[in-house]
Amino acid sequence: MTTRVISPTIYYAVFAGLIGLTMLTVGISFLDFGAWHTVVGLSIAVVKAILVALFFMHLIYSDKANWLAIGAGLFWLGILLVLTLSDYLTRHWWAY
Amino acid sequence: MNIPWLGSRKLPANRTILAHQFDDLEQQRAAESLGMWVFLATEILIFGALFTGYAAYRVRYSQDFEEVSRKLNVLIGASNTVVLLTSSLTMALSVHAAHVGRQRTLVWCLILTAVLGTTFMVFKAVEYYIDYREQLMPGVRFERTEWREPGRIQVFLIFYYVMTGLHAVHLTVGIGIMVWLIVLARQERFGPEHYSPVEIGGLYWHFVDVVWIFLLPLLYLIGTHSAHDLHF
Numbered sequence: 001m002t003t004r005v006i007s008p009t010i011y012y013a014v015f016a017g018l019i020g021l022t023m024l025t026v027g028i029s030f031l032d033f034g035a036w037h038t039v040v041g042l043s044i045a046v047v048k049a050i051l052v053a054l055f056f057m058h059l060i061y062s063d064k065a066n067w068l069a070i071g072a073g074l075f076w077l078g079i080l081l082v083l084t085l086s087d088y089l090t091r092h093w094w095a096y
Numbered sequence: 097m098n099i100p101w102l103g104s105r106k107l108p109a110n111r112t113i114l115a116h117q118f119d120d121l122e123q124q125r126a127a128e129s130l131g132m133w134v135f136l137a138t139e140i141l142i143f144g145a146l147f148t149g150y151a152a153y154r155v156r157y158s159q160d161f162e163e164v165s166r167k168l169n170v171l172i173g174a175s176n177t178v179v180l181l182t183s184s185l186t187m188a189l190s191v192h193a194a195h196v197g198r199q200r201t202l203v204w205c206l207i208l209t210a211v212l213g214t215t216f217m218v219f220k221a222v223e224y225y226i227d228y229r230e231q232l233m234p235g236v237r238f239e240r241t242e243w244r245e246p247g248r249i250q251v252f253l254i255f256y257y258v259m260t261g262l263h264a265v266h267l268t269v270g271i272g273i274m275v276w277l278i279v280l281a282r283q284e285r286f287g288p289e290h291y292s293p294v295e296i297g298g299l300y301w302h303f304v305d306v307v308w309i310f311l312l313p314l315l316y317l318i319g320t321h322s323a324h325d326l327h328f
Contacts, residue, residue, distance in 0.1 A: 008192050015185040019178065022312075026174045029317040037320070041313030049306045056188045057302045058295075063126055066133045073137025077144040084148050088155045 006061065014055045021048050113290045125292050132296040136303045139266075143307050146262065150255045150314065160248035165318035167232060168256065171326050172223040173316040176216050177308060183212035184305045187298045194281070194291035202294070203281045209301065210274035213267055220264055226328070233257075256315050263311060266304050273297045 025044040033040060054060040059067065118124040154161050190205035227233055231240045234250040243249045277297050280286065286294055 005195055006192065008189055011185055011188045011192070015181065018181045018184075022174065022177050022181065025313055025317060026170065029170070029313075029319075030321045030323070032320050034320075037318060038313075041317050042310075045310050045313050048309045052184060052302050052306050052309070056184050056305075057299055062129070065126070065130050069130060069133040069137050070140075073140040076137075077140055080141070080144055080148050081151065084152055085155070088152045 004061070006058070010055055014051050017051055018048055021051075121289065128292040128296055129299070132299045136299060139303060143259075143262070146255070146259050147310070147314070150259065153251050153255065154318075157245070157248040157251065160243075160245050161252045162319035163243075164232070164249045164252050165316060166321060166325065167230065168316050169223055169226055169328065170316050170321055171328060172219055172226070173312055176219050176223075177312050179212050179216045179219065180305045180308050183209045183216070184302050186212065187301045190277075191291065191295050191298045194286040194294040195288060197287045199281065199284050199286075202286060203278060206274055206278045206281055206294075210271050210278065213271045213274065213301075216267060217264060217271075220260065222328075259311060259315065263304065263307050266307070270301050270304050273300060 021044050025041055028040055028044075029037060053070070059070070114121055114124060118127065186205045186208040190202050190209060193199075193202035193205055228237055231237050232253055234253050238246070238250065238253075240246075274297070277294055280293065
């Protein structure tokens with residue numbers, strides 16, 4: 001966040017991008033991507049989240065301290081996901 | 097506990113915006129912003145725990161999750177996404193309005209944000225009713241005979257209700273914060289020298305939006321939809 005005034009034009013542009021990506025992600029779900037739906041869906045979601053965080057939440061204009069806070073949160077989430085999934089994804093269950 | 101501004105319509109001339117523990121307004125603003133970001137980091141972990149549990153079961157019961165995900169109402173889910181994204185836009189615009197001191201624009205943008213958030217909640221309530229009608233509510237109404245593995249289907253549905261429910265609780269708190277900001281904004285409390293409450297209220301609101309951005313593909317868009325899934 002900064003005391004510099006940010007012009008709203010960027011907000012409208014980001015909003016248009018977000019709506020476009022939403023239409024893309026919903027549209028793709030009507031095509032047969034099989035197992036790729038997860039990867040594609042999550043990738044688009046990550047891009048949307050980055051747009052919201054950088055521009056709507058002013059992270060791109062922010063002090064590095066804010067970056068550190070969010071980085072720490074994501075890092076800890078990373079530990080949680082990586083360690084949990086590395087367990088479950090390497091078990092040789094045959095569900096069917 | 098000192099709550100200085102409740103009960104007075106405008107900030108008295110002898111009151112200062114700068115709290116005693118800060119050297120200057122810039123430091124105060126930076127601290128308020130950092131405080132909210134640290135809180136949001138903890139919120140990432142709250143939802144993160146639910147996402148991780150969901151991920152573990154998704155790995156295990158992938159086919160069943162795909163099967164039931166298709167039954168969720170993607171039309172309402174997508175509409176809700178658009179509603180929430182628009183509310184984030186109006187929220188960003190209200191922060192801007194506060195920053196440049198446009199009081200009326202600020203109030204109206206905050207009102208719009210709160211209205212859009214409430215619209216989301218209404219759609220959600222309708223959607224939950226539709227889920228009840230479609231027999232997708234474990235423990236309450238779950239009588240479809242077509243499920244191959246009803247137990248696994250119910251695991252997905254529990255995750256669906258808990259994750260969207262926790263999100264809805266957060267959104268309700270957000271709407272409450274908006275109402276509070278609207279009351280203060282109408283008293284012209286905010287301006288170029290003091291708009292932190294609007295900014296950090298906005299940070300919380302955008303975070304709730306980001307959570308939904310991830311809930312949409314993970315709950316609604318796992319499998320392939322067909323045209324006849326488009327209904328209310």
